[in-house]
Amino acid sequence: MTADLGPLVDRLAELERTHTELEAQLADPAVAGDHARYREIAKQHAHVAQITDVAGRWRAALDDAAAARELAEESQDADHDAFLAEAEQHEARAAELAEELRRLLIPPDPQDHKDVIVEIRAGAGGDEAGLFAGELQRMYQRFAESRGWRVEDVSVSEQGVGGVKEATFQVSGDHVYSVLKHESGVHRVQRVPVTESSGRIHTSTASVAVMPEAEDVDVELDPNDVRLDTFRSSGPGGQSVNTTDSAVRLTHVPTGIVVSSQDQKSQLQNRERAMRVLRARLLADEQQRVAAERAEERAAQIGSGDRSEKIRTYNFPQRRVTDHRINLTVHNLEEVLAGQLDELVGALAEEEQRRRLAALAEQAPASQ
Numbered sequence: 016m017t018a019d020l021g022p023l024v025d026r027l028a029e030l031e032r033t034h035t036e037l038e039a040q041l042a043d044p045a046v047a048g049d050h051a052r053y054r055e056i057a058k059q060h061a062h063v064a065q066i067t068d069v070a071g072r073w074r075a076a077l078d079d080a081a082a083a084r085e086l087a088e089e090s091q092d093a094d095h096d097a098f099l100a101e102a103e104q105h106e107a108r109a110a111e112l113a114e115e116l117r118r119l120l121i122p123p124d125p126q127d128h129k130d131v132i133v134e135i136r137a138g139a140g141g142d143e144a145g146l147f148a149g150e151l152q153r154m155y156q157r158f159a160e161s162r163g164w165r166v167e168d169v170s171v172s173e174q175g176v177g178g179v180k181e182a183t184f185q186v187s188g189d190h191v192y193s194v195l196k197h198e199s200g201v202h203r204v205q206r207v208p209v210t211e212s213s214g215r216i217h218t219s220t221a222s223v224a225v226m227p228e229a230e231d232v233d234v235e236l237d238p239n240d241v242r243l244d245t246f247r248s249s250g251p252g253g254q255s256v257n258t259t260d261s262a263v264r265l266t267h268v269p270t271g272i273v274v275s276s277q278d279q280k281s282q283l284q285n286r287e288r289a290m291r292v293l294r295a296r297l298l299a300d301e302q303q304r305v306a307a308e309r310a311e312e313r314a315a316q317i318g319s320g321d322r323s324e325k326i327r328t329y330n331f332p333q334r335r336v337t338d339h340r341i342n343l344t345v346h347n348l349e350e351v352l353a354g355q356l357d358e359l360v361g362a363l364a365e366e367e368q369r370r371r372l373a374a375l376a377e378q379a380p381a382s383q
Contacts (some may be wrong), residue, residue: 023375027066030063034063037056041053070116073116076105076106080105084098084102121371123193124193124196128190130185130186130227130228131196132169132226132295133184133186134182134183135148135179135182135224136222137181137221138219139218140218140220142208143208143217147202148221149182150352151202151221154353155198155223158355160354164189169183169276170278183292185291192227196225196227198360199224199225200223200325200327201222201326202329203218203219203327203329204328205331206332207332226298226299227299234294240268242266243286244266245262246277261282262276263289265286267293267296272293274293330348334349336351336359338362345358
């Protein structure tokens with residue numbers, strides 16, 4: 016019975032014990048009288064109860080399949096075939112439930128539920144790289160809108176005609192980081208630039224950084240380590256030049272990280288938004304440091320997330336998009352740039368699940 020879940024059996028048993036303990040705590044009058052504690056325990060209980068419910072149905076399906084096969088062995092002719100068909104139906108259902116249990120039992124990334132800060136920077140390629148960076152910005156914002164997420168610009172530095180030197184924006188919604196986290200890295204475009212008279216294909220790049228928004232408990236930030244500078248912001252194309260110093264630039268002195276915000280009307284709003292970006296940058300740097308020190312954790316990730324890593328190519332002549340980490344190529348480049356990223360992000364999420372499961376299998380005792 017347990018062979019279907021392999022190394023996850025021990026984790027399932029642990030969660031079933033946790034379910035019993037949480038139910039006892041919810042019935043405790045002392046817990047019921049502490050509303051904050053009760054809500055937290057109830058939240059944990061709901062998550063664990065979902066897993067134990069699926070586990071119960073999985074075991075029931077296996078028992079029903081075994082009973083039907085036993086009856087098939089004891090029967091003849093039509094009854095034998097009917098019981099055999101019933102056993103196969105129960106076994107198919109058990110396999111479906113086992114797959115659902117695998118997804119539920121694999122420990123999630125603790126950052127998955129968070130909102131994100133996205134930074135896009137033009138790389139090699141001059142004006143063409145800036146145009147590509149602007150296309151990536153619009154691609155992610157359209158994708159976010161299609162998911163019902165909220166997008167708020169933090170800062171945009173324009174480059175050339177319609178290009179973007181650097182763009183920073185926040186995406187808020189349900190489990191945003193879990194969907195977008197694999198987009199970090201260098202994106203490469205191959206096409207004939209509008210300014211290219213000879214028709215030669217050029218290669219340009221833009222880097223994308225997707226950072227989980229940091230909470231106060233995630234990052235220790237001493238206000239004395241942050242230098243505040245203000246300046247006048249201007250609208251796109253030089254329009255609506257602000258007559259007050261409402262734009263904000265923050266410098267984290269110990270690390271040299273600089274962030275700015277100029278899209279809000281007041282200095283206070285820009286300062287708050289810049290602080291959110293700074294916290295996210297510091298958290299991302301700390302995560303990279305820990306990952307570098309713990310090489311074994313990389314087995315549960317796709318790529319290194321390093322900005323120098325070329326993760327995806329957008330080839331215009333062939334209308335294809337190739338993700339090099341999972342060797343996936345799709346031939347709907349226009350739709351992808353219009354925000355239809357579901358196939359790509361879905362495949363990356365599946366690969367992450369596969370690697371996490373493989374990592375658990377490697378950690379399991381040989382007896383399992």
